[in-house]
Amino acid sequence: MPLTHIGILHEDPAFLIVNKPTLLLSVPGRAEDNKDCLITRLQENGYPEARIVHRLDWETSGILVIARDPDSHRELSRQFHDRETGKRYIALCWGQPAADAGHIDLPLRYDPPNKPRHIVDHEQGKPAQTFWQVLERHAEHCRVELTPITGRSHQLRVHMLSIGHPLLGDRLYAEGAALEACPRLALHAARLEINHPQTGERLTFDCPAPF
Template identity: 75%
Template structure:
């Protein structure tokens, strides 16, 4: 498959930063017909050495970094593991939160009976922490900035659902009104800050949300 709408934000000998479109896997799925994904498109179109460092959900768009050699992959992976990176997402959520900002600290786990959904579980869940801030109040929905401190699967989507403000267009977690309010999941990785794996220089990348 061609790169098509994959925008390359930055590239050098150590890394690539790209803008992943919605409805594209970050890595190949288990089924053979799910091979099409961000990393294989890059590998097939001039970047055969590209290695995934972190992931975005299939429906989530935005900034993602890939390494171009083993040492850079190791260093970037370490930064994510040790929470030395900074990430922020722009989202549209249903309703208007009562406060202008807050934190959500609720443990999460995968829920096999309703796969691929995740749920809050105070006994078996893994620690998860999200900070949120209202950017704009728009009546039946709000534009918010979401900052995940941990990186659990579906963390932002489940955490916002847990405080009564599911994300618009979320086919897994939104109620009917919130689902119908947008034609896609309104979640976009809009900020990524990391250290260059070779020079150590602090790099900051921003991508405005397409909604």
């Protein structure tokens, strides 16, 4: 498949910064019809050495860092594991939060009976923390900045749902007007901060949300 709609935001010998479009897997799925994905498109179109470091949900768009050699992959993966990276997302959430900012600290786990959904579980869930801030208030929804401290699957989506403000267009967690308010999941990885895997220099990359 071509690189269509994948934006190369930065390129150097150690890594790429790319803009993943919505409705594209980060890595191949198990089913035969889920083989098309971002990493495969990169490997087949000029970047055979590309190695995935972290992922975004199928419906989430935005910034991903892609390693280009084993040492860079190892170092970048370590930074994510040790929470040395900085990540910020832009989202549209349904309703009007009473406060302008807040902190969500709720443990999450996979919910097999309702796959691929995740749920809050205070007994079996893994720790998860998210900071949120309202950027703009509109009649029925808000534009928010979300800063995850941990990196659990569906973390931002479930955390915002847990405080009564599901993300617009979220086919897994939103219902009714919130689901119909946007033609796609209104969640975009807008900023990524990493240390250069070779020089150690702190780098910040931005990618404006398309909504």
